[in-house]
């Protein structure tokens with residue numbers, strides 16, 4: 001029998017488990033520090049993108065197979081160390097994602113009211129770590145930094161009316177706070193231009209169909225239309241959306257302004273963010289942004305930096321600081337230690353990108369562990385956790401949490417998520 005521990009129950013973790021469990025004679029433990037599974041599907045994917053979240057059904061069917069077990073509410077590093085797991089299992093796979101915000105690194109970035117997207121997205125998605133975030137919505141201006149899909153998610157959620165959020169699983173505290181929001185002007189800052197965005201067409205197109213908000217693009221920022229022919233088809237579609245926003249500015253109570261060639265250089269305010277100082281940029285021959293020296297100011301009481309994520313380092317595990325991920329060779333970190341998903345390749349790609357990634361790492365693991373080394377595996381972990389007074393949350397327990405969340409749903413929403421670990425545990429232990 002081969003014993004595998006996967007740390008992290010998000011898409012990368014479950015796709016890896018799915019590929020591994022097909023190998024038969026194998027026992028896989030998917031360990032998560034939260035009492036609830038599915039990682040970014042639960043706390044990262046936008047609450048109004050329920051069709052994307054439906055992939056959790058697939059992970060559930062993996063979790064329900066005999067050789068896969070969910071071990072929730074067990075924190076690696078606190079309840080059990082990586083070294084201990086390496087003693088107990090033939091292979092340990094880090095599927096821990098990239099939950100930390102990349103630092104903005106400009107003066108004023110630590111002012112109250114400056115929030116990273118991991119925190120903001122976690123807050124509206126009910127991640128227990130961010131339940132107390134309380135973003136200031138008593139401001140007319142908001143600056144969203146970054147030109148990726150997370151910036152779009154954030155701008156869209158900030159703009160939607162309560163009616164538009166019906167059918168989402170946004171948590172009650174966010175729904176209430178957003179309903180009382182004074183926000184009227186959202187600036188999305190891109191340090192480069194429309195041809196350098198990292199936004200996908202479907203997500204960009206959604207901005208054109210909001211009830212009370214409309215996107216604005218300055219036509220002067222758009223390259224010659226003929227240059228779009230050089231773009232790959234998806235990017236061309238995205239740019240076509242931008243052209244349509246530029247050509248059809250619609251008057252609505254909330255505007256979403258695309259500020260291209262706009263690099264934030266400082267955030268200022270008296271004990272709280274009040275304005276962002278922005279430098280206009282141009283592109284060099286390598287399409288990098290370079291400053292023109294020209295500056296302008298945007299008044300804003302809330303700044304949300306959507307500039308990418310990083311994997312937190314783990315003591316003793318080789319780490320690539322520049323890229324914010326574990327140092328690895330196609331998923332191999334050290335003998336018996338692997339990584340997959342964002343922890344392996346950095347924070348890029350869609351949920352589906354993790355499927356081939358998980359399959360590749362599973363193949364490597366199976367090749368390396370052979371028939372297994374007779375390690376203690378599950379019973380060993382159970383004994384160790386019991387000796388420390390740690391009672392894991394099982395998949396059965398999670399289904400009780402799941403049922404309670406569905407039963408608590410309000411206003412036509414699919415569920416009302418628990419936002420504290422204690423509340424999750426109460427539901428799990430019923």
Ligand code: NAP
Nearest residue numbers: 146147148149150151191192198306307308347348349350
């Ligand atoms: P991303 O796609 O890497 O975009 C990050 C953006 O931040 C880029 O526009 C980047 O500009 C900018 N940026 C980085 N550092 C900056 C700085 N110091 N100052 C100003 N701008 C800076 O990251 P993301 O939006 O966090 O998304 C992560 C991944 O999740 C992506 O693969 C994304 O597609 C995926 N995702 C998908 C969906 C969906 O499919 N619905 C939703 C959310 C996220 P430069 O290009 O100039 O570096």
